[in-house]
Amino acid sequence: MISVIIPAYNEEQMILKTAQVIGELLEDEEIEYELIFVDDGSNDRTWECICSIAGDKVKGIRFSRNFGKEAAISAGLCEAKGECEVVIDCDLQHPPEKILEMYELWKQGYEVVEGVKISRGKESRGHRFASDCFYKLISSATGIDMSHASDFKLLDHKVVDVLGTFKEKDAFFLALSSWVGFRTGKVTYNVHQREAGISKWSRWALIKYAISNITSFTTLPMQIVTFLGGIMLIIAITLSGIAFYQKLVGIALGGFTTVIILICFIGSIMMVSMGIMGYYVAKIFDEVKNRPKYIIGAKTNDE
Ligand code: UDP
Numbered sequence: 001m002i003s004v005i006i007p008a009y010n011e012e013q014m015i016l017k018t019a020q021v022i023g024e025l026l027e028d029e030e031i032e033y034e035l036i037f038v039d040d041g042s043n044d045r046t047w048e049c050i051c052s053i054a055g056d057k058v059k060g061i062r063f064s065r066n067f068g069k070e071a072a073i074s075a076g077l078c079e080a081k082g083e084c085e086v087v088i089d090c091d092l093q094h095p096p097e098k099i100l101e102m103y104e105l106w107k108q109g110y111e112v113v114e115g116v117k118i119s120r121g122k123e124s125r126g127h128r129f130a131s132d133c134f135y136k137l138i139s140s141a142t143g144i145d146m147s148h149a150s151d152f153k154l155l156d157h158k159v160v161d162v163l164g165t166f167k168e169k170d171a172f173f174l175a176l177s178s179w180v181g182f183r184t185g186k187v188t189y190n191v192h193q194r195e196a197g198i199s200k201w202s203r204w205a206l207i208k209y210a211i212s213n214i215t216s217f218t219t220l221p222m223q224i225v226t227f228l229g230g231i232m233l234i235i236a237i238t239l240s241g242i243a244f245y246q247k248l249v250g251i252a253l254g255g256f257t258t259v260i261i262l263i264c265f266i267g268s269i270m271m272v273s274m275g276i277m278g279y280y281v282a283k284i285f286d287e288v289k290n291r292p293k294y295i296i297g298a299k300t301n302d303e
């Protein structure tokens with residue numbers, strides 16, 4: 001059996017359509033399946049829509065509030081009973097027919113099948129540049145090329161079990177599912193236009209998401225601070241040498257510019273460094289609190 005995990009946040013317009021499209025597709029191929037919708041604390045009628053189609057093949061989980069897509073994916077994977085699991089967006093931007101290709105590769109023995117974007121759909125230039133930078137950073141942090149990676153993937157149940165043992169709260173599914181290794185296949189696809197509703201990501205939400213994921217995979221930003229500190233030290237030693245020489249030969253007038261520049265420079269680097277360190281400390285704090293990743297408010301199979 002294949003479990004299809006569909007995170008949904010304010011997707012009332014899409015639930016029925018998505019369930020129908022994916023359901024028909026798998027039924028036509030006579031593949032046994034279950035659809036798991038995870039309602040990530042929607043404010044619209046998403047949950048009512050899920051309940052209206054819930055049954056043997058369609059299950060629903062409802063969060064008590066919005067915990068984010070990562071948490072929704074975790075909850076779905078945790079609930080899944082299939083031999084393999086597919087994660088797909090609710091807005092049909094990930095072409096469902098590609099699930100069949102992924103399934104074929106899985107049958108050939110691939111344990112992770114990645115959906116690789118060949119085109120990214122409509123995006124502004126700024127957005128594209130920022131996301132390119134983000135994927136470059138993440139790729140260098142994990143040592144795996146992720147420039148075309150996406151959340152659209154198939155995982156063998158074995159891989160899901162491994163991911164389930166990870167205790168980190170701030171998990172980044174896209175990178176972790178590549179990081180675990182296993183025999184990996186690829187299926188390419190074009191990102192479609194969203195069929196209804198709007199994207200749930202504001203620019204600010206995306207920036208926060210990028211920072212959070214980069215810092216959960218690499219401590220490079222902290223090392224950059226050390227590196228900058230080293231460079232500052234060299235500059236400081238050189239400037240001190242010059243100042244000392246000027247003092248000796250008696251031309252040590254002025255010099256206020258240097259002092260001001262130095263104070264500003266050092267001050268700003270210190271503040272940036274403290275900010276970066278503070279960010280990591282905050283992350284440690286969050287992990288230590290050991291709160292649950294998400295809280296389930298209801299499940300369709302409870303009723
Ligand atoms: N999503 C979610 N929780 C959130 C935001 C989004 O579960 O807090 C879901 C959303 O319902 C959709 C998927 O994540 O199924 C991708 O979101 P969206 O289409 O808004 O992102 P985009 O395609 O614009 O990157």
Ligand code: MG
Pocket residue numbers: 089091093194199
């Ligand atoms: Mg989308």
